[in-house]
Amino acid sequence: xxxxxxxERLTRSRKSGISELFKWAGRPGVISMAGGAPAAxxxxxxxxxxxxxxxxxxxxxxxxxxGPPEGQQRLEAAVAEHLRGEGVSLEGQxxxxxxxxxxxxxxxxxxxxxxGDAIVVESPTFLGALGIFALNEPRYVTLPVDADxxxxxxxxxxSPDRLPKLVYVAPNFGNPSGACLSxxxxxxxxxxxxxxxxxxxxxxxxxxxxxxxxxxxxxxALARDIPGAPQWCAYTSTLSKTVAPGLRIGWLVLPAExxxxxxxxxxxxxxxxxxxxxxxAARYLESGVLPAHVERIRKAYKQRKDAxxxxxxxxxxxxxxxxxxxxxxxxxxxxxxEQEIDTQKLLRHAAEEGVVYMPGVYxxxxxxxxxxxRLNFTRGAPEELRxxxxxxxxxxxxxxxxxxxxxxxx
Amino acid sequence: xxxxxxxERLTRSRKSGISELFKWAGRPGVISMAGGAPAAxxxxxxxxxxxxxxxxxxxxxxxxxxGPPEGQQRLEAAVAEHLRGEGVSLEGQxxxxxxxxxxxxxxxxxxxxxxGDAIVVESPTFLGALGIFALNEPRYVTLPVDADxxxxxxxxxxSPDRLPKLVYVAPNFGNPSGACLSxxxxxxxxxxxxxxxxxxxxxxxxxxxxxxxxxxxxxxALARDIPGAPQWCAYTSTLSKTVAPGLRIGWLVLPAExxxxxxxxxxxxxxxxxxxxxxxAARYLESGVLPAHVERIRKAYKQRKDAxxxxxxxxxxxxxxxxxxxxxxxxxxxxxxEQEIDTQKLLRHAAEEGVVYMPGVYxxxxxxxxxxxRLNFTRGAPEELRxxxxxxxxxxxxxxxxxxxxxxxx
Numbered sequence: 049x050x051x052x053x054x055x056e057r058l059t060r061s062r063k064s065g066i067s068e069l070f071k072w073a074g075r076p077g078v079i080s081m082a083g084g085a086p087a088a089x090x091x092x093x094x095x096x097x098x099x100x101x102x103x104x105x106x107x108x109x110x111x112x113x114x115g116p117p118e119g120q121q122r123l124e125a126a127v128a129e130h131l132r133g134e135g136v137s138l139e140g141q142x143x144x145x146x147x148x149x150x151x152x153x154x155x156x157x158x159x160x161x162x163x164g165d166a167i168v169v170e171s172p173t174f175l176g177a178l179g180i181f182a183l184n185e186p187r188y189v190t191l192p193v194d195a196d197x198x199x200x201x202x203x204x205x206x207s208p209d210r211l212p213k214l215v216y217v218a219p220n221f222g223n224p225s226g227a228c229l230s231x232x233x234x235x236x237x238x239x240x241x242x243x244x245x246x247x248x249x250x251x252x253x254x255x256x257x258x259x260x261x262x263x264x265x266x267x268x269a270l271a272r273d274i275p276g277a278p279q280w281c282a283y284t285s286t287l288s289k290t291v292a293p294g295l296r297i298g299w300l301v302l303p304a305e306x307x308x309x310x311x312x313x314x315x316x317x318x319x320x321x322x323x324x325x326x327x328x329a330a331r332y333l334e335s336g337v338l339p340a341h342v343e344r345i346r347k348a349y350k351q352r353k354d355a356x357x358x359x360x361x362x363x364x365x366x367x368x369x370x371x372x373x374x375x376x377x378x379x380x381x382x383x384x385x386e387q388e389i390d391t392q393k394l395l396r397h398a399a400e401e402g403v404v405y406m407p408g409v410y411x412x413x414x415x416x417x418x419x420x421x422r423l424n425f426t427r428g429a430p431e432e433l434r435x436x437x438x439x440x441x442x443x444x445x446x447x448x449x450x451x452x453x454x455x456x457x458x
Numbered sequence: 459x460x461x462x463x464x465x466e467r468l469t470r471s472r473k474s475g476i477s478e479l480f481k482w483a484g485r486p487g488v489i490s491m492a493g494g495a496p497a498a499x500x501x502x503x504x505x506x507x508x509x510x511x512x513x514x515x516x517x518x519x520x521x522x523x524x525g526p527p528e529g530q531q532r533l534e535a536a537v538a539e540h541l542r543g544e545g546v547s548l549e550g551q552x553x554x555x556x557x558x559x560x561x562x563x564x565x566x567x568x569x570x571x572x573x574g575d576a577i578v579v580e581s582p583t584f585l586g587a588l589g590i591f592a593l594n595e596p597r598y599v600t601l602p603v604d605a606d607x608x609x610x611x612x613x614x615x616x617s618p619d620r621l622p623k624l625v626y627v628a629p630n631f632g633n634p635s636g637a638c639l640s641x642x643x644x645x646x647x648x649x650x651x652x653x654x655x656x657x658x659x660x661x662x663x664x665x666x667x668x669x670x671x672x673x674x675x676x677x678x679a680l681a682r683d684i685p686g687a688p689q690w691c692a693y694t695s696t697l698s699k700t701v702a703p704g705l706r707i708g709w710l711v712l713p714a715e716x717x718x719x720x721x722x723x724x725x726x727x728x729x730x731x732x733x734x735x736x737x738x739a740a741r742y743l744e745s746g747v748l749p750a751h752v753e754r755i756r757k758a759y760k761q762r763k764d765a766x767x768x769x770x771x772x773x774x775x776x777x778x779x780x781x782x783x784x785x786x787x788x789x790x791x792x793x794x795x796e797q798e799i800d801t802q803k804l805l806r807h808a809a810e811e812g813v814v815y816m817p818g819v820y821x822x823x824x825x826x827x828x829x830x831x832r833l834n835f836t837r838g839a840p841e842e843l844r845x846x847x848x849x850x851x852x853x854x855x856x857x858x859x860x861x862x863x864x865x866x867x868x
Contacts, residue, residue, distance in 0.1 A: 054568060054569040054570075054723055085523055085524050086523075088518075088519040088522065088523050089519075091518060091519070091522045091523075093514055093518040093522065096514065096522065096734075097510070097511065097514045097515075100507070100510045100511075100514075101507060101510075101511070104503055104506065104507045104510075105507075108498075108501060108503040109498040109499075109501070110704075111704055112498065112501045112503065112506065112702035112703070112704040112705070113495055113496075113498050113501075113702070113703060113704055114495050114698075114703045114704070115704065146728075147557055147706075147728040147731075147732075148728050148729055150726075150727070150728050150729045151727065151728040154726060154727050154728070158464060159464040160464075176726070176729070179722075179725070179726040180726050182726075183723070183726060288524075292522035292523070292734075293522070293523060293524045293729075293733075294520075294521055294522040294523055294524070294525065294732060294733035294734045295522070295732060295734060296557075296728060296729070296730070296731065296732040296733075312589075313464055313593070315589070316560070316564060316586070316589040316590050316592075316593060317560070317561060317564050317727070318556075318557040318558050318560050318561040318564070318706060318728070319558055319560045319586070319703075319706070320706070321557075321706065322557075322704060322705060322706040322732055322735055323703075323704035323706075324506075324702075324704045324705060324735070325732055325734070325735060
């Protein structure tokens with residue numbers, strides 16, 4: 049008897065091998081460039097602790113009692129100020145506080161997408177979003193990603209009677225591509241969405257982690273200048289990459305009318321996000337220490353990214369190609385076709401050499417490219433990343449020697 | 459264009475008037491017996507604060523970094539010890555930490571229930587669970603509740619080809635009925651469920667709040683003595699009623715095989731519950747202060763419950779009937795038929811007198827009884843509860859005078 053279909057949908061959507069990968073990643077001595085976590089040694093433990101103490105001291109009842117499903121007013125106000133600083137107009141918009149931006153994605157997908165609905169995703173796109181979408185059994189429309197981000201212009205090819213329900217896009221240093229959607233493409237997408245009445249879900253966990261180049265305004269910020277566009281886009285971000293993922297604080301900004309409905313769905317999901325964590329997060333943001341803290345993180349990540357890029361370029365540069373990201377947490381690379389490298393098969397050899405990474409196939413809604421891989425550069429010190437790449441390079445040599453010794457049956 | 463069906467399902471399931479009710483409840487001078495929150499003045503602010511400080515001091519990285527979707531090991535261990543103390547065998551079972559028990563209900567319902575599946579609920583049952591279930595569009599089988607809890611024996615009348623997917627039951631001082639499922643009925647339900655292979659979801663937020671009578675073991679604890687039963691039941695509880703709802707810490711205990719699948723669904727929902735709150739909750743439980751703290755809450759709630767019961771009995775005792783609950787947070791009552799009182803209509807008069815309560819109609823999956831109401835006794839001091847009942851009594855008199863003056867058109 050099928051007792052629960054939901055987990056089966058996840059099973060169908062899930063590529064094998066991830067749990068094995070994380071078993072390898074946990075072995076002593078193994079250098080893991082597989083995960084997607086921020087550097088724990090950079091957490092502002094003192095600042096966070098002091099915010100919790102102040103929340104409990106100043107507002108014990110609000111911090112410990114049930115709160116409103118849309119979030120604590122004080123955190124909403126702090127997030128609103130932050131968003132205005134980024135050029136976002138909140139006129140006609142509302143902010144919902146969510147249990148991390150993962151919940152914001154789930155809330156929107158669960159509310160908007162029914163089985164068989166089309167949704168647009170980048171190719172490659174965020175693994176965690178693919179898991180969420182799988183629960184709703186959509187059909188996918190995929191947009192290839194190049195150095196200027198997703199090729200959104202391809203949406204013009206869609207037949208007007210087969211329009212998608214949702215466009216999911218991560219315009220800043222998307223996970224895994226690391227690409228940034230260009231200003232022109234952002235404007236094009238907003239115009240297309242408002243003309244065709246298609247809803248955009250903009251996922252921006254990494255925007256604050258820009259290490260190079262000039263910032264590009266978010267879709268939500270650009271929408272104010274495009275007639276009708278504010279009604280057709282939602283924006284989500286999080287404290288996970290700038291403060292700490294363990295807080296599970298995200299926010300979702302969307303048109304007020306839709307927000308009212310989604311607030312009720314959020315309430316059924318977990319009543320509300322922890323009031324204590326929200327009251328502490330509000331005080332942390334109000335204290336004004338975040339910009340200097342993010343600057344520290346950016347400096348460290350820039351060093352790490354440069355170390356990784358230099359090492360990959362000098363060791364494997366003739367074998368794979370990549371675009372150097374202007375920020376974020378990942379380097380996305382692809383082995384040249386003539387190398388004939390399947391990064392899922394390579395992984396076992398890499399693990400034997402003491403390094404792991406994420407094979408790229410996990411990040412595709414369809415037509416996975418087996419020669420791609422994702423390297424995280426935020427968790428290791430520069431010298432660790434260099435050693436990781438040296439091991440990876442040895443694994444490639446070993447893998448190719450093995451392949452030559454036992455050619456595939458034609 | 460229907461952009462999102464999900465919120466519409468909630469709209470259909472939702473009775474009108476709740477938002478108006480909470481507007482009244484928030485007015486200065488109004489005594490609210492409508493809500494379901496614990497007494498904020500009894501929160502152990504110092505103990506909770508100290509647990510957070512210790513978590514950040516002793517385990518800053520685990521507290522602030524991403525954690526496993528099933529929960530922090532340390533909190534699982536503390537919850538496991540607590541459960542063993544309540545007679546629960548964890549052999550073949552797993553504990554998942556959830557963002558409050560509301561998320562545990564959502565996780566199970568979302569995973570198990572597809573549109574059109576039958577689920578069994580008590581009549582009346584928890585409003586928050588009805589909201590969750592509505593998202594999955596089930597059909598309902600309802601069990602009337604009497605002084606011994608849900609009349610589970612009625613399940614024997616179900617045709618074997620129309621068995622439900624899930625039985626949802628709150629055996630201890632259920633919200634709103636306040637009733638306790640008798641030991642005999644608990645055993646009967648477990649035997650029926652394992653014989654018919656129907657899954658039970660046991661919701662136990664109030665079990666620790668027993669003020670009178672002897673505790674009855676949970677279904678999960680009783681299952682160890684009934685062959686096959688442990689595989690057919692899940693149990694959820696929370697720190698919301700004993701420590702603080704603002705933490706959003708719940709747990710779900712269920713067969714290991716199902717737990718593995720539901721862990722992946724939980725991961726897509728919000729990655730995991732806040733690691734910091736989990737690390738702090740673990741330390742709070744380990745510190746051993748909870749039993750004495752719960753004893754303080756129980757004493758205060760007993761006083762409040764007795765004050766409410768005495769006031770209702772002496773002021774309205776000839777007009778309505780109720781069973782005095784042995785614990786929990788609510789008194790559930792019903793106006794005698796000859797009183798001809800619709801508690802939704804009475805509410806406006808009550809609000810004018812300066813008191814609000816929850817009309818009972820909100821708590822029914824079908825066939826609502828309009829003469830019922832729920833009175834919360836945990837948030838007000840005894841004298842406030844007495845004054846609330848005096849106002850309610852005046853509202854009843856006023857309402858009945860109005861009814862007599864303008865009889866319904868026949």
